Amino acid sequence: MEKRLKNGQHWTDTQGNPIHAHGGCILKIEDRFYWYGEDRRKNYYVSCYSSRDLMNWKFENHILTTESKILKYYDSAQLKNEDGKKINIERPKIIYNEITKKYVMWAHYENGYDYKQAAVAIASCDSPTGDFCYHGCFNPLQNMSRDCTLFIDKNNTPFFVSTAQNNANLNVYSISDDYMSVNKLEKVLFKGEYREAPAFFETRDKLFLLTSKCTGWSPNQGGYAHADNMISRWSEIYDFGDETTYHTQPAFVLTLNTNQGKQYVYIGDRWGGNEWNGVDRNDFVYDNSSYYFSLINIDESNVINLEKCNEFTFDINTSSFRVWNSEK
Numbered sequence: 153m154e155k156r157l158k159n160g161q162h163w164t165d166t167q168g169n170p171i172h173a174h175g176g177c178i179l180k181i182e183d184r185f186y187w188y189g190e191d192r193r194k195n196y197y198v199s200c201y202s203s204r205d206l207m208n209w210k211f212e213n214h215i216l217t218t219e220s221k222i223l224k225y226y227d228s229a230q231l232k233n234e235d236g237k238k239i240n241i242e243r244p245k246i247i248y249n250e251i252t253k254k255y256v257m258w259a260h261y262e263n264g265y266d267y268k269q270a271a272v273a274i275a276s277c278d279s280p281t282g283d284f285c286y287h288g289c290f291n292p293l294q295n296m297s298r299d300c301t302l303f304i305d306k307n308n309t310p311f312f313v314s315t316a317q318n319n320a321n322l323n324v325y326s327i328s329d330d331y332m333s334v335n336k337l338e339k340v341l342f343k344g345e346y347r348e349a350p351a352f353f354e355t356r357d358k359l360f361l362l363t364s365k366c367t368g369w370s371p372n373q374g375g376y377a378h379a380d381n382m383i384s385r386w387s388e389i390y391d392f393g394d395e396t397t398y399h400t401q402p403a404f405v406l407t408l409n410t411n412q413g414k415q416y417v418y419i420g421d422r423w424g425g426n427e428w429n430g431v432d433r434n435d436f437v438y439d440n441s442s443y444y445f446s447l448i449n450i451d452e453s454n455v456i457n458l459e460k461c462n463e464f465t466f467d468i469n470t471s472s473f474r475v476w477n478s479e480k
């Protein structure tokens with residue numbers, strides 16, 4: 153029987169261990185997908201898995217841990233507190249730098265005690281699955297920076313986008329050629345609208361942003377907006393998915409080049425997994441968090457729709473993703 157992966161269930165890697173890649177991102181390198189995300193177990197921060205079909209994931213490495221090598225670029229560069237307590241690394245995003253030939257990770261940094269530092273952490277590595285080297289954390293142009301993402305647009309311009317002013321705004325920064333620092337604040341999106349979980353993707357004629365509202369770990373109505381490019385005028389925010397985005401929050405959008413054109417795959421987190429009933433948003437088991445992959449459909453008027461998706465399959469031959477809501 154054809155294998156399907158069921159959304160919201162606890163997925164395991166090819167050795168039968170739970171997959172911990174929360175708030176993450178997926179890179180395609182040659183014929184393989186590399187999935188990176190938060191792993192809060194033991195001394196881990198970020199883990200990496202690889203797959204050819206988005207369903208069978210091989211564990212690759214705990215790429216950032218409390219013991220990772222530190223090569224200071226910023227003054228503040230500790231991977232644990234004086235008392236040994238872990239720091240917090242959230243929503244890691246990785247892009248490849250053609251000039252330095254390094255995979256560079258940007259993530260949300262907090263000190264492990266509270267969410268007041270609101271900074272960005274940077275790490276890098278020569279290989280996609282190697283031990284990343286930690287370079288420290290900073291506040292971009294002295295701004296607060298929490299939920300964040302990296303995006304390289306079709307002109308090859310990289311941007312860092314993160315929530316600022318206590319999550320009220322989404323700041324768009326251009327970044328340096330080596331991807332180690334921010335250059336300039338290019339744009340402030342949705343001022344005062346308290347949006348989180350930004351995830352970008354680009355079609356032939358529009359740049360889209362998916363974003364959640366700001367309700368801690370509780371899922372809420374997903375929103376999207378579009379623009380001609382990052383620094384042009386953006387549309388207002390429209391709803392997508394249902395009032396809880398099918399109990400998920402966006403992490404990333406994976407663009408697939410199928411033999412019938414592009415597909416856009418929503419990579420979302422179901423914080424607390426299916427066990428969490430959403431009654432008390434602070435009372436859930438983080439490690440039970442699961443995932444939700446589905447297709448984003450876009451019509452001619454640039455209206456998007458996230459397909460409700462019970463299970464999915466992926467065809468390696470055509471590189472295409474398929475949603476299943478029927479019984480086998």
Ligand code: DGJ
Pocket residue numbers: 175242243299348349367368369401
């Ligand atoms: C929502 C964010 O999107 C998550 O990454 C996490 O920071 C929680 N807020 C913390 O409340």
